[in-house]
Amino acid sequence: MIFKSSKRLLAGTIAAALCVTAASLNITSCLSSNAASDLxxxxxxxxxxxxxxxxxxxxxxxxxxxxxxxxxxxxxxxxxxxxxxxxxxxxxxxxxxxxxxxxxxxxxxxxxxxxxxxxxxxxxxxxxxxxxxxxxxxxxxxxxxxxxxxxxxxxxxxxxxxxxxxxxxxxxxxxxxxxxxxxxxxxxxxxxxxxxxxxxxxxxxxxxxxxxxxxxxxxxxxxxxxxxxxxxxxxxxxxxxxxxxxxxxxxxxxxxxxxxEKEREAFTEAGWFYVADPVNSDGSYKMQPLGDGGMEAAWDTRNSVTFRKGRSFADAPFNYNDEAYITADYDVSLSADSDAVSDISIHGWLDIENGGDWKDEFNIVLGRQGYFFPEDYDKGKNDENVIELGTVEDNGKTFRLYRSIPKHSWGISGISERTPYARYTYWSVAEDCVMENTDAARLMGSVNIRKHLEKMMEKASELERTSCIYELSFDISGMKGAGNAVVNSFDIFISTEKYGEDISSGARKMTGEVTFSKWGSPEDSISPNGQGGFLAKWEGDEYKFRSFSARLDSDTEINADEFSMKYDADVNMFTNENVEWTLCGVCKSSYSTLEYYVFENYSGNAVQNNCGGTYSFLRNHSVLKRNTAIINGEKYDIFYLRYNVGGVGVYDIFRCVSVRQNAAADLNSSSHLSGEIDWTKHIMVWDSAGFPVAPVNSCELMFETNSTNGGFSLNTCEFNMNAKEKKGDLNGDGIADNFDVIACRRALIDSSANGYDVSAGDMNGNGKLDVGDLVLLTRFILGTVRT
CATH class of the missing domain: 2.60.120.180 (Glycoside hydrolase family 11/12, catalytic domain)
Structure with missing residues (x-):
């Protein structure tokens, strides 16, 4: 994921079901004195x-x-x-x-x-x-x-x-x-x-x-x-x-x-943290990234260490009750000595005091080696005041719930252990979590985190309940014996949109339907051209704001690992000093007041240099931060803006904006516009410049103008989202591995075999599945060739 700290500003910006029209970015006079000065x-x-x-x-x-x-x-x-x-x-x-x-x-x-x-x-x-x-x-x-x-x-x-x-x-x-x-x-x-x-x-x-x-x-x-x-x-x-x-x-x-970087202890990757937390570091251990969200961890017999991949929401803890679902997908392989003790779980901190040192923690235990549930777990009841809270069903598994009061180590000046300190620890332990100590034990599946938290808090007293999530992570702990773990993937999905009790990975996809819309006069026309674009025409006697757009919506958060938009368009209208137009990409979320704009083209008189500002189409915006950046060889002015909707006492929306420099078109000529907006790069630049970033679930290409008459043709518009091709993934589990080699062999033996994505197995690109694909897939898994 490229959305770093995607929740850090959400607590102050959520406005349920707010609908902000294109009119909120009207085109008229220049920026106010909020712009950065030469001081x-x-x-x-x-x-x-x-x-x-x-x-x-x-x-x-x-x-x-x-x-x-x-x-x-x-x-x-x-x-x-x-x-x-x-x-x-x-x-x-x-x-x-x-x-x-x-x-x-x-x-x-x-x-x-x-x-x-x-x-x-x-x-x-x-x-x-x-x-x-x-x-x-x-x-x-x-x-x-x-x-x-x-x-x-x-x-x-x-x-x-x-x-x-x-x-x-x-x-x-x-x-x-x-x-x-x-x-x-x-x-x-x-x-x-x-x-x-x-x-x-x-x-x-x-x-x-x-x-x-x-x-x-x-x-x-x-x-x-x-x-x-x-x-x-x-x-x-x-x-x-x-x-x-x-x-x-x-x-x-x-x-x-x-x-x-310290090779074995901590690193970050696209908004995630990776940390090794040793309790006893007499021996050696290491942790390293594998790319695409994976990591590998290893430890020897003298260690007791926990390896964690997670996301922090410390800047803006959020209430899990406000989210329709909070789920996680995981895929991990574990190898350990016969006498090793290992634990695989989803761990989190609940904020009971905003920004304070004391918090509640919870563990959703998915797999254990070396000791048994619940016999060995019950031994700690007297030490930590463990009580049972019942059970919860999640994705076909039964989990038994507990709550404990942890012991703390006290020094002369107070608690001597590191913050945060746990007030209570909640446990949700799968009844079938015990795994054999083997060379390659593998766990994969989904967890509805919100369901577990609801059940835990349902059994807690009124004074014990808490609801704000401070951190979520995937934890692997090892002790007593040597071990090795490979996290193939771990992803967290958070959304206010409802999809049912158990959310599968298949539900998190783009709708795939592009819609076209217009705003302005009822007489304005917009008609699809069958190529992913449209033809727009308008005519009137007065200057009036109007907009036309092509929009793609997502069922949930857009994965920005591969996120771009290609366009080809023509503007046909006569302009003068009172007429302006812009062509921009826009990304929004249905549950956040933070929006993204990238202006790629605009009319020549949209550039204002006589009143302290730069671009007239950013009127009425307060400039909170301003900077410049080079993105794919092009220079951009970037802004973090605040815009008040409806006047005092209503609400503000916030915008991260990129404006391509020197992109103004001639006033009195038709313009042919084409290019590509690399959303991944813009989001990275905004985030690195200190602008807030948050998930989005819609993207559109928008043409805006205040002219009396004219025409705009969006010849083509391509939305490239989640575009990474997963070659070799015949069984559809999200990765190419030895299980796909087995699937490929079965499909070659029996061409009628169901359940396999034969097109994903076409490694040599000849349009069919054959022995050559099996050879290339095997070499790809071994790392000797690339797709």
Whole structure:
């Protein structure tokens, strides 16, 4: 899945069955003063954030990315300004093995000698960390070069204490620190600062130097931990140029920030987290991604470790009662020693206190090796106050329900284990969950998570009940003996739309039906052309907003692994300064007020440069964030916008918008339009730029205009969704494996054999199933050829 953090903004944006018409994106005058000014500009280019700020709003500054990894900057007469390039948020690994910054910079720190007594500047690695306790934030600065910078005065102003010195590769750094007060009274008190400055890093005033440097940020963090810094996760890493009361120039030729993942402990992939959580790590263990949502885990006899693949909803926990279904599909293979103890389950956290440390947890146990249910499980009743809650039927299986009160480890200052702390733990254990210890035990199927939660809470008292989901994961635990597990797939499906008690994978498909619609005058006409498009005509005596669209709806969340839209169209109308039109792709959800727009073509007078904005068709929108990006070689302006529907007291909708630069058509000529909207790339760019993302279940190509008369022909429109072809999957289980080889042999022996997708088995593309396909399929499974 490409929808990272798909629920993180949902709590504040859900509006049940809201129907927003195309009229809410009317075409008239320009953007208001909400647009970004020259005092603060942000860009997003090739995966990196570029940002310039003139904090004091005094003096003159310029900042211009070169779209090749660098930028040019200058400042004069400023009180304070800064220029940054780097990574932040989900672009970074939270817990990498190493983060190294390499840069090449031409730097002229002070060009006006009259300012040198007061002016100063510095070049640093700068960023933020989140400590494991999550009780405060950590701001860090590693000064690599400086001009006229008074470290002691700076430390005094920020109340930094001198901690001593340390050495990295022959360079000596002085460390200053201020611990977080963590009283909760202000943001400033909740920030812990680490400030390191390198000896012999001074640059003379008025000098023009070329700086080439490499900063191993993780090595500095390791040194800070020797001075008492808590183990932390990365949130950002930037190359930062700061200037105070000075003038100067900088030309960044390149800046690359590379991070190496810890191979065995944690990584992320398209909105999912993968974590290894050892209870006892005396032995060795490893976890690695397999691509397409799979992972492999292995552990030896000296380990007790849990491997987890999941999704976090920490930014916006959601009420499971608001969702018609919450289901999960899984496919896992497990091999373990004869004396090994293993557990396979779906695990989750329920938020009883929004953002607090205490939560409830639940486990839906699907498979176990090495001990039995319920005999061995009952042994823990006296220790953890286990009570029985009854049973639940799910997808043909009977699960027995329990609730326990976990024991906690207490230290001098309170609970010594890691957060979150479990108030109650709920168990739903399949009666046939015990598996034999074999070389290849396999579990696959679906679980209706919502049904299990409903039953658990039904048996709980009023004070015990909770309903907000904080996290969901697929867990594999191993202990006592060595083992290996391969998660072929694990997916979570969440929707407000009702499909019945048990949802099978077959229900989660596109409807496949394209519908056409118009909005404007009743006399306007729209007629399908039989090629996936339509012909639209309109005529009138006054300027009036109208729109025409081709739309495809999905039964549930659209899988954005392969998500694009191709179009070919013609615009035929005479335009003047009062007439505008746009052609854009639109994605929406039936249960969210977050929408996506990609404007690919528009009329020439839709570009406004005389009132602080850029595009007139974004009128009445408040600009929350603005940036630029290059997507498939094209430059786009990207916006995160808020639009009020119906006035004060009604509701707001939010839009992530991409507008292709320099795509305006001539005013007085017909235009032929063709192209492809790569939704996957746009969503990735919005998410990486810090815009919110959420699932969608509809997509349309929309033409809008305010002209009096004209014509629009959508010649062709192709919606390419979930387009990954699963070659070799004869038995329809979602993957190509040895079971499909068996199916292929059976189909060759008996051509009348039912239940197999023979077309999927046509590996050589000759239109039939033959021995050549069996050979290619076998080699494909072994990894010696690719489809």
């Amino acid at each position: 603060n500009n942000q860009f997003y280019i090739d995966g990196y954030h570029y940002e310039f700020s003139n904090m004091s709003e005094i003096g003159e500054c310029s900042f211009e990315p070169d779209y090749e990894g660098g930028y040019s900057a200058s400042w004069s007469g400023v009180r304070e300004c800064r220029f940054d390039k780097g990574l932040m948020g989900e672009e970074m690994s939270a817990d990498p093995e190493s983060v190294i910054m390499n840069y090449d910079l031409e730097f002229s720190p002070v060009t006006d000698s009259t300012e040198v007594d007061d002016g100063s500047s510095r070049v640093s690695a700068y960023g933020w960390l989140v400590p494991a306790s999550q009780r405060y934030n950590i701001e860090y600065t590693i000064v690599d070069y400086q001009c006229n910078f008074d470290t002691e005065n700076y430390a005094r102003i920020l109340e930094l204490d001198s901690m001593g010195s340390y050495e990295i590769d022959g360079a000596v750094y002085d460390l200053y620190c201020r611990k977080a007060a963590n009283t909760g009274f202000s943001f400033e008190e909740g920030v812990e600062r680490y400030f390191s400055i390198r000896h012999d890093c001074s640059i003379g005033s008025g000098a023009s130097v070329n700086l080439k440097s490499s900063i191993d940020i993780t090595r500095h963090i390791s040194e800070w931990q020797n001075f008492g810094m808590e183990e932390s996760w990365f949130r950002s890493a930037m190359l930062d140029i700061d200037a105070w009361m000075s003038s100067g120039r900088a030309r960044l030729k390149s800046c690359d920030i590379t991070f190496k």
